[in-house]
Amino acid sequence: MLKFFNCDLHIHTCLSPCAELDMHPLALVEKSIQAQLDLIAVCDHNASANVKYALAAAKDRIKIIPGMEITTVEEVHLLGLFPTLEALEKMQLLIDDHLYGQNDEDRFGVQAIVNEIGEVEGLSDKLLIGATDLSIDRIVDHIHHLEGLAIPAHIDRESFSILSQLGFIDETARFDALEISKHKGIPKARLDYPELHRYPLLTSSDAHFLRDIGTAATRFLLSEPTFAELRMALQNFGGRRVQED
Amino acid sequence: MKVKTIAENLGLKVVCGSNALDRDVTGGYTGDLLSDVMANSKEGTIWITRQVHQNIVAVASLKEHAAIILINDSQPTQETLEKAETESVPILVSNLPAFELSGKVFNLLSCR
16 A cells, blocks of 8 residues: 655765764664654765664664765766665765865865764765766766666756756756755746656755754655655656655 | 867867858857856857766757867767767867966957
8 A cells, every 4th residue: 555755865964074963873863753754865975984874773763765965077966876785885986986185174074974873983084075077977877777766966956956067957868856955845846847847856855964854855655665666656656656745 | 250260279179060160259158057158158159168068069059159169178978079060069179277268269359
C-alpha cells in the first residue's frame, strides 16, 4: 500500500565549510526525526566522509540516502544520490581526483569529520567550496553509471544553479529531477518554468544549520521510504509520485 | 569590423564556424553566467567567455552574436563543436585571460 513520506533530500553536515559545527551526524539525525522526516539525503559539498556516520547514528530510526552536492566545472551545484554507500564512495574517488586546492578555515570555515557519537575524527583540508574540473555531462554520466540519481540543486537561485550558469536546460539533458529552493516552492516553479514540465520537481531544506532542518521537505507517495521507491516515484511507476503542493 | 579582422589582429585560433567569419561585430560582451549573457548582451556581439558547455552555442545563436571567443586556451566540448558547426556560430580561442582579451577587443572596436 502506498502512503506519503516526508523527504528532505538535501541536508549538509559540518563537513561542508559553510555549515555550522553543531550540524554533526548524530545531531542532524536527531533533529530530522524530531522534524518528522521519513527519508533524508546527506549531501556535503564535494565530500562524503560524514555519510557513514550519519547512517550509523540513524540505525533504523530514519532512512538515509548517501549523497553529495557536486560542483561542476561550470560551477553548477548538482546533487548525486546513490543506492549504497559503496556507490557514493566510488563517486568520491572521481571527485577527489578532480578537485584542487586547500581549504582556508578562516575564510571558508571548518570542515569537520565527526563520528556517530559526536566525536571529531579529523578535519578535511580539501578546498570543498571549490569547483571540480569535470563537466556537468561527465558527472551526470558517472552518477548514472553508479546507478544514482542526478538532480541539479536549487535551479531557481541566482548563483551556482544550472539556470544561472548555463542559462537553460537543453533537451538532451538527462536529469532525474530538479530541485527548487524552499523560497520558491514547487507550485510557483511550475508557473515560472513551463518549459521544464517534463521534469519531476522536488524541494529541500538545503540545511546548513540544525534550525534549517524541517523548514522544507517534499512529500512522496511510496510503499516504503527507500532509494528504490524514490527512483520509481520520480518515474511515476505504479502509482508512486511526488506530491507537488 | 568583421570577425575575421579581430581573429587576425589578435591571433585567435578558429576552431569552428570558419564559413561565418565575415559577420559584422558591433560590440563585445564578457561573461560566464549564461543567464546574464542572455539578459544583457546584444545582437552583433563578440562574446568572450570561459564556459565551453554546448549551451553557449544556443545562447550565441539566440542572441545573434557575431562569434564566441574562449579565453585561457579553453577547448570547446565535442557537443559544442558539433552544435556550432550546425548553427554556423564561429568559435575562436585565445590564450589570454578575459581581462586582457576584453581590453584588446575593446581597443580594436573603438579605433574603427
